[in-house]
Amino acid sequence: MDRPLGLRERKKAETRRAVHEAALRLTAELGLDAVTVEAIADAANISRRTFSNYFASKEDALLYGEEQRFRELVERVRAQPPDLPPWESLRAAVDEMGKVLGEPDRASVMRIRLAKRHPSVLARQLAMLSNLERELADAIADRPGRGAAARVQPRVMAAAFIAALRLAGQLWADQEERSLHQVMNDLLDQFALPFTG
Incomplete structure (x- = not known):
């Protein structure tokens, strides 16, 4: 049985989901070519550096x-x-x-x-x-x-x-x-x- 996630793990999971959802939303609205990592980070309310801590590329986030x-x-x-x-x-x-x-x-x-x-x-x-x-x-x-x-x-x-x-x-x-x-x-x-x- 999986142990419950601690607060830190839950926060990381929430950030990953928020970035993923932002990538999906922006791609649906603008098309993949027009979406940048910076735009995804802004939409998820995180820094570009924080984005890089979670995903290597916009494709990974998507x-x-x-x-x-x-x-x-x-x-x-x-x-x-x-x-x-x-x-x-x-x-x-x-x-x-x-x-x-x-x-x-x-x-x-x-x-x-x-x-x-x-x-x-x-x-x-x-x-x-x-x-x-x-x-x-x-x-x-x-x-x-x-x-x-x-x-x-x-x-x-x-x-x-x-x-x-x-x-x-x-x-x-x-x-x-x-x-x-x-x-x-x-x-x-x-x-x-x-x-x-």
Whole structure:
């Protein structure tokens, strides 16, 4: 069980969220190219130096919420029952998050579209997904009851899972008929065949 955050940690978390929200708001209003780190810092009521203590770039600030969801996904995978097979553990973790977070807002669509149009956002997003892939592979391989499982299959499974999530987000952002949950489940069903068949 996580220990409660102390006052200092809570203040840091609040500052990160405030900077992230300022980055999202300004990007939605002005477009990414017109947004500077200084403008984000001003909107979050912090100094440029304080911004640098929390984020390396405006892209980092913009994608902070996504990075936090990735961390939560890894923790939820680790918390799945030990007898649940790896692919089902990944899907159960996503389903739990969907129930807690609900359907993403339109800011999520904005981030997906930004990644398509701006190489700097895409590069930062791909770096985060690469880290997530390693962490998910470790979470799968380290699950109780797997014994000395080879690391190759968990890494392949994690990569396929992330590819499915990323593609689901892109397909969902390009249409308005179905929920992200529906799109994601359809794709995860298709990607599951090599791992559950």
